Amino acid sequence: MLLDLPGLPAVQELVGAPVGDLRDRWAALDAEQLEAEIQKYKAALSQVLEGLKRLGVEPGEDEAADGEEAEGQEGIEGVDWRYGSVEELDPAEWQVPPHCIPIHANVTTYDWSRLIAACQFDVIMMDPPWQLATANPTRGVALGYSQLTDQHIAQLPIPRLQRNGLLFVWVINAKYQSCLDLFDQWGYELVDEIVWVKMTVNRRLAKSHGFYLQHAKEVCLVARKGEDPPGMRSGVGSDVIYSERRGQSQKPEEIYQLIEKLVPYGKYLEIFGRKNNLRNFWVTVGNEVTGQGPPKEDQRALQEGLRIPNAVYGRAG
Structure with missing residues (x-):
């Protein structure tokens, strides 16, 4: 019935x-x-x-068809997010670490010169909002998170932030070659890669849609510019991370632990970070590091009926 x-x-x-x-x-x-x-x-x-x-x-939350455990919510490749509010989350997950340095800014319009003059970083990590032809880039407007073109990403002053050191870039399949081209443009060489196998709370694969196959992993490419950073220790961890998928665009805790073991007491920078990416002894730059919307200049642009600087609108491609 x-x-x-x-x-x-x-x-x-x-x-x-x-x-x-x-x-x-x-x-x-x-x-x-x-x-x-x-x-x-x-x-x-x-x-x-x-x-x-x-x-x-x-x-029940864990019920699935035929008595099998659910293998995770499916989504779109490279888009690991959902709509929600800070109030829905456990406050412990959003506690700002006391020794982090969050910089609330649109990374494409931020004046990087003062940071460049103040510090050269041993390690830089970033998770660019790669633009996909199949994804809806207008989420950047709704969430205050601009999905950029490859050209905008290429214009970031990465080479000026790092004379010698390591660059970790999270990449999706469709942008693998684009990322390698960026390394060449910026003066880096590919030296390794890390695979994050996404797990559910039941330790099953957290699958998402791909063009040919279902995807249950993310790849972080590791590149080097100049010499190894001072005090670097080789062979400190595995290139495969098994970890649960957590909050919106939140990378596993293990990637930070691995970097800090690889380059102990280093100077660490994360670009495109959100509030749930903040970590002690890291500088984190992003337009959602407060968890309360975009920077004032982006809010002002929206209120005046304009566009967020360098946001992409409409269908991509």
Whole structure:
């Protein structure tokens, strides 16, 4: 018997639609329309869950079809995020470390000259918001996180921030060659790579969509400029990390531990960081390091009806 639950038709529409069709439809929406679409399905799902509870059904978080454990929420390659608010998270996850240095800025318009004059970094790590033809770049407007073109990323003053040292760049399959080209442009050589195998809380693979195969990993390319940083220790850890997928664009704790073992007491910089990336003894630059929206200049641009500087709007590609 088909249950007569409010919101069920909308949920069935979402679940039954081919992923490719949904992706194409949502990619054509602007930020406001996309938010409205998300809220519609969230409301419909809440109605269904409330209806099930009234019928005495309590859906379990770990239940899955055929009695098998769920293997993780599927998403789009390179887009490991969801809409939400800080209030939904455990405050312990958002405690600002006492010895970190957060810099709240749009990395494409930030005046890097003062930081360059003050410090040369032994290690730089960044997780660029690589632009995908299949992803919706308007999330940068809604979340205060600009998805940039490869050219914008290439214009970052990485070579001026580091005379000698290591550069860690998280990369997706579609941008692997682009990242290698950036290394050549910036004067770096590829020396290694790290693979993060994403796990669920049940220690299963946390899969996401790929073009040919489902993806359950992320790759961080390691490059070097000039000489090894002072005090570097080789062979201190594995190039494979097994770790749970955590918050929005939050990399595993193990990558920071590995870097700090590799270059102990070094000068560390993370670019494109968010509040949940803040770490003691690291300088973190990003337009969401406060967890409360974009920098004032970006907020002002939006209020005046303008665009966030260097944000990408509409369908990519």
